[in-house]
Amino acid sequence: MAHKLTQLLIVIMLIQVQKNIVVGKPQVPCYFMFGDSLVDSGNNNGLVTFSRVNYPPYGMDFPEGATGRFTNGRTFADIIGQLLGFEKFIPPHTAATDAQISIGVNYASGSSGIREETGIHLGDRISMDTQLVNHNSTISRLLSLQENTSFLEKCIYLVNTGNNDYVNNYFISDKYNTSRIYTTDQYASVLIQQLSQQLRTLYNLGARKIVVNGVVKVGCIPIVVGTFDTEGKPCVESFNDAAKLYNDKLKPLIDDLNTNYSDARFTFINMTRISSLQGAGMSLSTTPCCQLTEGYACIPYSIPCPDRTMSMYFDGYHFAEIVATSIATRSYTALSPLDASPYDISDLVRLHDTKYYADI
Numbered sequence: 001m002a003h004k005l006t007q008l009l010i011v012i013m014l015i016q017v018q019k020n021i022v023v024g025k026p027q028v029p030c031y032f033m034f035g036d037s038l039v040d041s042g043n044n045n046g047l048v049t050f051s052r053v054n055y056p057p058y059g060m061d062f063p064e065g066a067t068g069r070f071t072n073g074r075t076f077a078d079i080i081g082q083l084l085g086f087e088k089f090i091p092p093h094t095a096a097t098d099a100q101i102s103i104g105v106n107y108a109s110g111s112s113g114i115r116e117e118t119g120i121h122l123g124d125r126i127s128m129d130t131q132l133v134n135h136n137s138t139i140s141r142l143l144s145l146q147e148n149t150s151f152l153e154k155c156i157y158l159v160n161t162g163n164n165d166y167v168n169n170y171f172i173s174d175k176y177n178t179s180r181i182y183t184t185d186q187y188a189s190v191l192i193q194q195l196s197q198q199l200r201t202l203y204n205l206g207a208r209k210i211v212v213n214g215v216v217k218v219g220c221i222p223i224v225v226g227t228f229d230t231e232g233k234p235c236v237e238s239f240n241d242a243a244k245l246y247n248d249k250l251k252p253l254i255d256d257l258n259t260n261y262s263d264a265r266f267t268f269i270n271m272t273r274i275s276s277l278q279g280a281g282m283s284l285s286t287t288p289c290c291q292l293t294e295g296y297a298c299i300p301y302s303i304p305c306p307d308r309t310m311s312m313y314f315d316g317y318h319f320a321e322i323v324a325t326s327i328a329t330r331s332y333t334a335l336s337p338l339d340a341s342p343y344d345i346s347d348l349v350r351l352h353d354t355k356y357y358a359d360i
């Protein structure tokens with residue numbers, strides 16, 4: 001009897017899953033992404049930069065192969081898109097057609113940051129400010145296609161930036177002057193101030209459901225561990241301390257924005273926590289999976305580790321897909337309020353009447 005019941009439940013569940021697949025309607029009308037290489041889906045492919053990875057073994061576990069994603073498989077932005085019910089991957093800005101832009105665009109660019117100069121020693125990149133200019137052009141394009149753009153307020157906007165303002169700016173003191181101008185605390189404030197302006201621009205472009213990721217444990221990234229003194233510890237703790245100052249200021253910024261813009265909802269994702277798999281009961285090797293160039297990228301066409309689900313990092317900078325999966329699922333459905341606050345992405349999806357968020 002219990003067995004029959006279980007079978008019945010499984011059949012019902014399968015029908016449910018099937019239904020979702022058949023109906024295939026995304027939970028929101030569109031999805032836009034901004035930020036750095038952790039979410040870039042190919043925008044750097046045509047740029048002159050060392051931060052360009054459209055060659056194997058990158059993409060070896062991705063259905064379309066090497067697309068310019070900085071990992072073996074999907075990025076967490078891709079997986080969030082799937083959790084939102086989008087059947088196809090949202091195109092990079094450089095390739096988005098008129099028919100695609102009303103579903104969403106990915107503007108992210110490897111080596112870019114909040115600050116304009118961030119990543120310049122690696123070559124060309126699309127800074128956050130330029131990504132927002134590009135989004136403004138997308139909206140002009142929608143208007144010229146006679147679209148009523150009021151649907152933009154129902155969409156999810158993901159912003160994953162700030163990491164390069166540390167690893168490809170502040171901490172490279174022979175190429176950037178920020179560490180001579182600012183203490184780590186002042187630098188965190190300056191970044192937060194500029195990001196605040198950028199988030200308000202996004203709001204002014206019609207965004208009302210905005211997910212803002214904090215920075216990862218930058219002191220644990222293999223290139224940082226391999227280049228700087230860890231003082232016998234697994235990570236460079238002074239780097240993590242600097243990143244913590246930023247994250248600790250980002251959370252109150254999000255609260256402030258929610259207070260000031262009562263017809264929008266912003267949320268903070270604790271990347272430090274979820275990307276280090278805290279509370280996930282999982283522990284992975286911190287040795288990069290692929291064979292590295294001097295610049296800590298994968299050597300083109302080299303043979304990587306056989307089992308990518310055992311490594312935290314694919315190359316010397318970027319997470320393997322297994323970590324992206326964890327980041328995406330916990331951003332979408334938080335395991336704890338420490339993962340995402342005050343909302344996870346599934347909460348943002350459910351908020352329908354964007355005019356009266358103040359009571360929530």
Ligand SMILES: *[C@@H]1O[C@H](CO)[C@@H](O)[C@H](O)[C@H]1NC(C)=O
Nearest residue numbers: 146147148149150151152153
């Ligand atoms: C656009 O759509 C919204 C919601 O459906 C509607 O309230 C508004 O009047 C429309 N605007 C135009 C210019 O058609």
Ligand SMILES: *[C@@H]1O[C@H](CO)[C@@H](O)[C@H](O)[C@H]1NC(C)=O
Nearest residue numbers: 117120175176177178180181
């Ligand atoms: C720091 O470098 C930037 C270029 O990246 C330059 O515009 C600025 O003037 C420099 N500031 C100082 C105080 O040297």
Ligand SMILES: *[C@@H]1O[C@H](CO)[C@@H](O)[C@H](O)[C@H]1NC(C)=O
Nearest residue numbers: 136137200201202203204205
């Ligand atoms: C978008 O671009 C237009 C035209 O250049 C400009 O007037 C407007 O201020 C921009 N909007 C935002 C929010 O930056």
Ligand SMILES: *[C@@H]1O[C@H](CO)[C@@H](O)[C@H](O)[C@H]1NC(C)=O
Nearest residue numbers: 196200253256257259260261
């Ligand atoms: C929110 O509004 C207060 C009061 O007007 C202002 O001081 C603060 O800068 C605003 N913060 C943001 C992030 O918009």
Ligand SMILES: *[C@@H]1O[C@H](CO)[C@@H](O)[C@H](O)[C@H]1NC(C)=O
Nearest residue numbers: 247248251270272273278338
């Ligand atoms: C992120 O999570 C960690 C615990 O894993 C916590 O110590 C930290 O305060 C959180 N950061 C923010 C800004 O909430």
